Amino acid sequence: MEVKFYDKVNDDLLKFAVIISSHNGKLVFCKHRQRDTLEIPGGHREVGETIGETARRELYEETGAVDFKLEPICVYSVTAEDNFDGQETFGMLFSADIFSFENELHSEIESICLLDGLPEKWTYPLIQPKLIEEAVRRGAVTY
DSSP states (O other), rough: OOEEEESSSOOGGGEEEEEEEETTTEEEEEEEETOSSBBBBBEOOOOTTHHHHHHHHHHHHHHEOOOEEEEEEEEEEEEEETTTGGGOOOEEEEEEEEEESSSOSSEEEEEEEESOOOOHHHHHHHHTHHHHHHHHHHSHHHH
């Protein structure tokens, strides 16, 4: 598996949005109902959405965030034999500072976890730690 970073690509190539989020100085991770691992909020772009709309929708759906500041960081790509027939796929990496949450989640996410550091058990261990590392390198995220 290979993860690469770009400043930009053609918008029509962006299929995903991933949002490295914080709340009161802690990183925000999601726990899916069917897994015992943690992941960064994010998901697939729907037809007719801008990538920014995807990021806002996914952040709300997966964390319940209702008041937040969202900023793009960079484009990332993943190339893996078992993913999209080995084709390089692109997403936009965002950061978000979340100020408030709804009381209830309305998705496949069971709970959110606020952490001072990185989780031990990742849902996507070959991808998401690299996204955080790049966001830190670019000065967009600190923890």
